[in-house]
Amino acid sequence: xxxxxxxxxxxxxxxxxxxxxxxxxxxxxxxxxxxxxxxxxxxxxxxxxxxxxxxxxxxxxxxxxxxxxxxxxxxxxxxxxxxxxxxxxxxxxxxxxxxxxxxxxxxxxxxxxxxxxxxxxxxxxxxxxxxxxxxxxxxxxxxxxxxxxxxxxxxxxxxxxxxxxxxxxxxxxxxxxxxxxxxxxxxxxxxxxxxxxxxxxxxxxxxxxxxxxxxxxxxxxxxxxxxxxxxxxxxxxxxxxxxxxxxxxxxxxxxxxxxxxxxxxxxxxxxxxxxxxxxxxxxxxxxxxx
Ligand SMILES: NC(=O)c1ccc[n+]([C@@H]2O[C@H](COP(=O)([O-])OP(=O)(O)OC[C@H]3O[C@@H](n4cnc5c(N)ncnc54)[C@H](OP(=O)(O)O)[C@@H]3O)[C@@H](O)[C@H]2O)c1
Numbered sequence: 001x002x003x004x005x006x007x008x009x010x011x012x013x014x015x016x017x018x019x020x021x022x023x024x025x026x027x028x029x030x031x032x033x034x035x036x037x038x039x040x041x042x043x044x045x046x047x048x049x050x051x052x053x054x055x056x057x058x059x060x061x062x063x064x065x066x067x068x069x070x071x072x073x074x075x076x077x078x079x080x081x082x083x084x085x086x087x088x089x090x091x092x093x094x095x096x097x098x099x100x101x102x103x104x105x106x107x108x109x110x111x112x113x114x115x116x117x118x119x120x121x122x123x124x125x126x127x128x129x130x131x132x133x134x135x136x137x138x139x140x141x142x143x144x145x146x147x148x149x150x151x152x153x154x155x156x157x158x159x160x161x162x163x164x165x166x167x168x169x170x171x172x173x174x175x176x177x178x179x180x181x182x183x184x185x186x187x188x189x190x191x192x193x194x195x196x197x198x199x200x201x202x203x204x205x206x207x208x209x210x211x212x213x214x215x216x217x218x219x220x221x222x223x224x225x226x227x228x229x230x231x232x233x234x235x236x237x238x239x240x241x242x243x244x245x246x247x248x249x250x251x252x253x254x255x256x257x258x259x260x261x262x263x264x265x266x267x268x269x270x271x272x273x274x275x276x277x278x279x280x281x282x283x284x285x286x287x288x289x290x
Contacts, residue, residue: 027053029054031057032054032055035113036113036115037060042111045236046080048233051078053078054109061085083100087114087145088137114142116139118135119282131179161205164187165239167180168211172258176277208238210230222284
């Protein structure tokens with residue numbers, strides 16, 4: 001929109017955005033869709049990409065929280081729009097894709113960040129098959145459906161990048177996380193294969209195997225209270241770097257060591273994790289006590 005057609009307030013915002021945005025970032029003026037933007041890593045990522053001059057599309061279920069994040073971004077001179085959507089509802093995801101493509105033509109960068117973690121032993125999961133269904137719904141089927149909807153426009157504009165916010169658990173294979181880690185591993189593998197099919201169209205994928213981040217997701221797990229963790233803002237900076245540099249994977253040294261340990265000494269690694277499994281029992285939340 002030309003500057004003369006804008007209200008004084010919008011002109012002011014645009015000016016602030018020009019001054020504060022990092023014009024050298026490849027994200028400037030790009031359309032970046034972030035799922036799970038109402039909280040934690042997703043919120044911090046949305047704010048960080050807006051600071052680099054991207055137009056941010058905020059997706060999560062809670063419309064009021066998305067509007068809060070949108071107003072924070074706009075107050076700082078950025079550009080954001082809210083798209084409330086439950087990613088476990090396939091029809092809602094299809095409607096989201098239709099609306100976003102109608103309004104923006106294509107999404108340049110997609111951050112599949114929305115997710116749900118469950119830490120519960122198999123013994124406590126015997127009558128809880130829904131734990132496995134729910135984690136697959138939000139951590140795998142939701143992002144796959146959304147990505148599939150947005151891929152054709154990325155491929156036809158011959159540019160696109162997808163960042164999946166996964167966990168070092170895909171390398172560690174930590175006890176009590178079977179439902180969560182298996183769903184994240186499914187997205188990790190799907191994206192490696194998708195990236196090979198879309199590589200010739202300049203559409204790429206990054207799998208981020210993050211360690212612990214201090215967000216509402218991990219607060220019910222007492223075992224994490226004293227462990228070192230990244231802030232959501234620090235995690236968001238890693239996501240931004242992945243959006244800008246487009247690496248195949250982003251990981252941690254402990255994740256890589258655990259992967260190697262699993263590979264070279266699988267039974268010894270089983271023994272070590274079995275001892276750790278007994279040392280860190282199910283949390284009160286996993287046992288159904290708050
Ligand atoms: N925290 C960690 O230690 C850690 C480590 C590695 C990876 N991760 C991954 O990082 C991602 C973000 O988690 P976080 O730690 O930032 O947790 P968080 O603060 O709890 O954020 C989770 C986000 O996902 C959204 N969400 C959940 N279910 C959804 C659904 N059905 N449809 C749409 N949005 C949904 C939530 O929004 P609504 O409730 O508004 O829908 C929220 O914005 C997750 O994928 C998580 O697995 C976290």
